[in-house]
Amino acid sequence: MNRAAGEPVVHxxxxxxxxxxxxxxxxxxxxxxxGEVVAVLGANGSGKSTLVKAVxxxxxxxxxxxxxxxxxxxxxxxxxxxxxxPQRAGATTGVPATVREVVATGRLAVTRFRRPRAVDRDAVxxxxxxxxxxxxxxxxxxxxxxxxxxxxxxxxxxxxRPELLVLDEPTAGVDLASQAVLAGTLAELVAxxxxxxLVAHELxxxxxxxxxxxxxxDGRVLHDGAPPEPDHLHVHDPxxxxxxxxxxxxxxxxxxxR
Amino acid sequence: MGAAVNPLSFQFMQLAxxxxxxxxxxxxxxxxxxxxxxxxxxxxxxxxxxxxxxxxGFLLGTAxxxxAVVVAVLGAVVIELVRQQGRTxxxxxxxxxxxxxxxxxxxxxxxxxxGSNANLLSYLFGSLTAVSPTDAVVIAVxxxxxxxxxxxxxxxxxxxxxxxxxxxxxxxxxxxxNLLLAVMAALTVTVGMxxxxxxxxxxxxxxxxxxxxxLVRGFAATVAVSLVAGVLAAxxxxxxxxxxxxxxxxxxxxxxxxxxxxxxxxxxxxxxxRAGGPAPGDDDARARRPEEATTR
Numbered sequence: 001m002n003r004a005a006g007e008p009v010v011h012x013x014x015x016x017x018x019x020x021x022x023x024x025x026x027x028x029x030x031x032x033x034x035g036e037v038v039a040v041l042g043a044n045g046s047g048k049s050t051l052v053k054a055v056x057x058x059x060x061x062x063x064x065x066x067x068x069x070x071x072x073x074x075x076x077x078x079x080x081x082x083x084x085x086p087q088r089a090g091a092t093t094g095v096p097a098t099v100r101e102v103v104a105t106g107r108l109a110v111t112r113f114r115r116p117r118a119v120d121r122d123a124v125x126x127x128x129x130x131x132x133x134x135x136x137x138x139x140x141x142x143x144x145x146x147x148x149x150x151x152x153x154x155x156x157x158x159x160x161r162p163e164l165l166v167l168d169e170p171t172a173g174v175d176l177a178s179q180a181v182l183a184g185t186l187a188e189l190v191a192x193x194x195x196x197x198l199v200a201h202e203l204x205x206x207x208x209x210x211x212x213x214x215x216x217x218d219g220r221v222l223h224d225g226a227p228p229e230p231d232h233l234h235v236h237d238p239x240x241x242x243x244x245x246x247x248x249x250x251x252x253x254x255x256x257x258r
Numbered sequence: 259m260g261a262a263v264n265p266l267s268f269q270f271m272q273l274a275x276x277x278x279x280x281x282x283x284x285x286x287x288x289x290x291x292x293x294x295x296x297x298x299x300x301x302x303x304x305x306x307x308x309x310x311x312x313x314x315g316f317l318l319g320t321a322x323x324x325x326a327v328v329v330a331v332l333g334a335v336v337i338e339l340v341r342q343q344g345r346t347x348x349x350x351x352x353x354x355x356x357x358x359x360x361x362x363x364x365x366x367x368x369x370x371x372x373g374s375n376a377n378l379l380s381y382l383f384g385s386l387t388a389v390s391p392t393d394a395v396v397i398a399v400x401x402x403x404x405x406x407x408x409x410x411x412x413x414x415x416x417x418x419x420x421x422x423x424x425x426x427x428x429x430x431x432x433x434x435x436n437l438l439l440a441v442m443a444a445l446t447v448t449v450g451m452x453x454x455x456x457x458x459x460x461x462x463x464x465x466x467x468x469x470x471x472x473l474v475r476g477f478a479a480t481v482a483v484s485l486v487a488g489v490l491a492a493x494x495x496x497x498x499x500x501x502x503x504x505x506x507x508x509x510x511x512x513x514x515x516x517x518x519x520x521x522x523x524x525x526x527x528x529x530x531x532r533a534g535g536p537a538p539g540d541d542d543a544r545a546r547r548p549e550e551a552t553t554r
Contacts, residue, residue: 056427077429084427093420095294095467098476105417109428113414140475156424 007070008033009164009195010055015064017047017054023062024050026219034163037186037196037209039227042216048199049087051216052166055197056084069163080109083157085167088150096140099152103128106156120159127155131185147178151185158189165189167198171206180205203227265500273389274453274496274506280401281450281462282492286470286484287408288446289463291439294419294477300337300440301460303356304447307333309363309456311448312381316370322381323396327448333359334444338437384455384507386499393452400449404442415439416477453496455507462488465514472518472525487517 010032017025040048066073128134131151183205213227265271311329315322450459470483495510
């Protein structure tokens, strides 16, 4: 971590985000520096997905400020520096598409309305190789497993070689073995200097990669620091605890959150 | 109708066939994006709205195809704006527009001086003799325009229809592209209304795409096969209705559905052969999917 060096990659100050008519993120201050791997943890409805959607510009801030790479959000336009990997629900649509076709759409951030050239096709090929799906390039995305579909979406984000990769629940609905493959892919990207912000319910095989965890509940950041120990990976909303949540509760209590 | 006479010797058949060819290309080319976005029925609603435009043309004494273009495009823009608002009531708002479109159209056509039941039927289900030289020019300009626009922004539309949020993050002009698609859907409806009819034109936007999906698995491949299926159904339906003396729209859609049934059968056979290893019918599968043959 080189917190002191250079401008922050993401800098939220007093950020509030409204979603579905209610304030889903309240007064959040977060600074992410280059090279960090930040996990945003929390229960459903804690505001963690809303937070990252605001960071990539999908939701406006109701209050507060956001800077990306030192530029205020309103003036930021170098979206090729940001790779966004949404929840996997969007991986298939009414018409089947091949892995290559889906990954290639990511390159539109660079090509915009011009035709793709050899360099663009190379970037798409390279992105598929990074996630280990080059041999499935001609297959329909809908025939892939959940973990493979997740890697397709990551490859799509990688076609522009982003400096910041934002992933919304990359491990949701992905079996443990595939999560390990995913972790390997992310580890390579992190080693290459990519800054990562990811949303997760639990860290699982991603745990060794994470340099810092933000735990959210009710729209606020309750904890900002080292990721929870693997024994206490299950983080739950203390407001809505029920018996099976005891581990999460005691973890929260140990951090002095209540 | 003189079945023994070569149909191509009649001017009305030449105009009808050229129109059928163009709508057979344009309808699936635009429709594939609607299917991708799971808005397959949007063309149907636009057809209803366009009927009011047709009726306005009768009342105002202008070419109905032109007023249909204007009204359908306006309707498409409103639909897209309602959709972008994301209100739960949007669904009902669309239904109201569709009912209003068809009821208003029927009412206004009945009121106009040259509005007869035969006239109304020809707009609803298409007619071989309906394509005037003026219509043919409008149809040709619109259809070629649609195909050119798709060739230019097809990739971007694919990205938006595939994952709107991701397209926004990439900085693509998502709202503009969505509006463009809605307008193109409206134009497709008016391109197809003379030959296929307003009630059935949306079938030609959807059925060939569904047919292609039975046979191939990529988006580009789906577009290619659906264009072939669309042209075969449209041209075949126009020729067939010359001999059978039926409304061309109905025969076009029945042919398109027959193509879908055939493709479903072929697709099932191909998939079974592929699952069961080399089989007598496997050569077909290889011819269709050459890239796979090399990996097996």
